[in-house]
Ligand code: ADP
């Protein structure tokens with residue numbers, strides 16, 4: 001069986017499960033093998049019941065006592081409740097829609113329960129635990145269990161079987177010679193695939209990930225090197241030399257540009273008149289003032305007689321930018337257009353026509369806008385906001401169009417400089433390393449869950465003062481399906497506690513249009529508090545929001561927390577960030593307190609890196625960065641360096657072969 005054969009070749013995959021796989025973009029056997037577990041479950045030793053804490057995944061050993069109860073709710077859901085004890089205490093246990101367990105637990109002797117602890121009115125409660133015999137659990141403790149991001153229609157066991165079958169039948173040719181593997185200290189490819197799906201130990205799984213990460217980095221680096229070479233060979237068809245419009249915008253601003261903004265803009269103007277198209281990354285912390293730089297660049301390109309476009313990740317942001325740009329460009333007689341997915345067919349047509357006729361000089365839209373074909377006849381500059389959602393393939397696509405425009409990518413992802421130089425080796429980098437001076441620092445506090453009532457009162461006080469707040473709950477890792485219910489429960493709790501306050505709800509499972517509606521309603525102050533998952537990380541700018549409360553904050557990386565915190569402090573009022581630590585670990589506390597004093601995203605990213613111990617190896621991936629499937633540029637920095645050195649050291653002949661391999665994205669007998 002070949003890497004590119006359809007998965008329906010595998011035993012047990014019929015049209016129905018093929019459809020479920022397709023939703024995960026898995027069509028070939030190779031796709032299936034490259035669908036890596038999103039994490040591994042490990043099985044910790046049991047702990048005494050009196051030591052369990054809310055929010056933790058725990059294992060307890062004991063017996064059931066009393067009679068289990070089954071009740072049926074109004075909505076037809078059954079809830080099975082039982083009491084479980086050991087020599088130190090007792091805990092309530094709940095299962096939903098599993099009445100059949102009643103018999104099992106009345107007969108059970110000594111068992112282990114493993115599940116998440118949460119609060120049920122006043123008592124701690126173990127939710128939906130898995131049940132094991134002591135003997136079985138001892139066996140499990142020696143293993144890692146892969147956890148896949150499943151979708152409806154696929155079960156864990158079906159996936160396990162399909163992957164095993166694929167591993168057994170599929171030819172996996174290794175593009176790397178044994179000599180080279182030895183030199184780099186890397187596993188062979190087949191063993192690596194086998195190990196990540198069927199891990200034997202933590203140690204060996206790390207080795208396997210190392211190999212797979214190397215390949216991913218290698219392909220990526222070859223890809224960007226080739227993109228860079230191609231762009232450098234293309235002449236600048238959209239030269240822009242004068243910047244009178246930009247000067248007029250600068251003169252109209254209510255503030256003075258920072259030194260860093262001036263420097264970055266002059267780097268951009270140099271590029272715009274250069275020999276080949278601009279390929280620049282503008283990196284600047286949240287709130288460092290990237291938008292105005294984009295406006296100045298767009299003004300300059302329009303002045304030279306060309307058109308420009310601004311791509312942003314979400315509709316709400318597109319609308320916000322559109323409003324802002326219209327305000328800025330109207331006085332100059334420059335027409336700005338908007339194109340987003342939710343516009344009616346007629347509106348879209350009108351927007352497209354206006355661009356095609358040349359009347360619209362600047363088009364604002366979502367990234368999706370680029371997937372659909374819009375024709376911008378004289379497109380001289382593409383600005384992409386929040387670059388980390390914009391992969392190298394999309395960049396390569398722009399090059400393919402032949403008439404390569406200037407490209408300015410803007411990112412707030414604070415990655416350390418050394419990493420940036422590798423990951424963005426194809427780009428020139430400008431850094432906005434200076435914050436506008438008038439900002440008040442966001443006051444940040446780390447608290448435990450007992451502080452929650454006070455925190456809610458704090459939110460309520462700010463709401464009564466006419467301000468708005470965010471509450472963020474993390475993704476529930478056990479099952480993506482629980483994500484929604486988690487924020488939903490939280491919203492209900494808040495509504496009960498603060499009945500006169502308008503609360504909105506936002507999470508990743510909502511349709512794009514409902515997400516938009518909620519975000520717009522919040523921006524329009526129809527809600528006072530927005531309870532959300534991290535989907536708001538990029539995409540909303542409400543200067544009236546002054547408090548952000550983040551639950552289970554220790555589950556997030558510092559860099560993500562910093563991004564989330566950047567949702568407030570965007571206006572002139574004092575803003576606050578409350579980090580609620582859900583578990584009582586001292587390390588977590590120490591890590592979170594970094595944010596109380598640190599305000600600079602770059603410093604925070606470095607700190608995050610240095611504080612991530614080996615224990616975090618299987619931790620949460622940097623959120624939002626979907627460029628890599630298994631590699632994590634921060635966690636795997638060493639492998640990235642290795643891959644970079646390898647790519648730089650390729651002979652021209654090897655490099656040509658590698659480009660072929662990487663662009664084909666196929667398994668072929670190509671030696672690196
Ligand atoms: P980001 O880099 O996060 O995209 P924005 O461009 O949205 O930041 O800028 C955040 C806010 O700071 C905006 O309200 C903007 O008008 C303001 N701003 C930008 N530059 C300056 C400056 N030099 N002085 C004062 N305020 C500024």
Ligand code: MG
Pocket residue numbers: 290291385
């Ligand atoms: Mg921005």
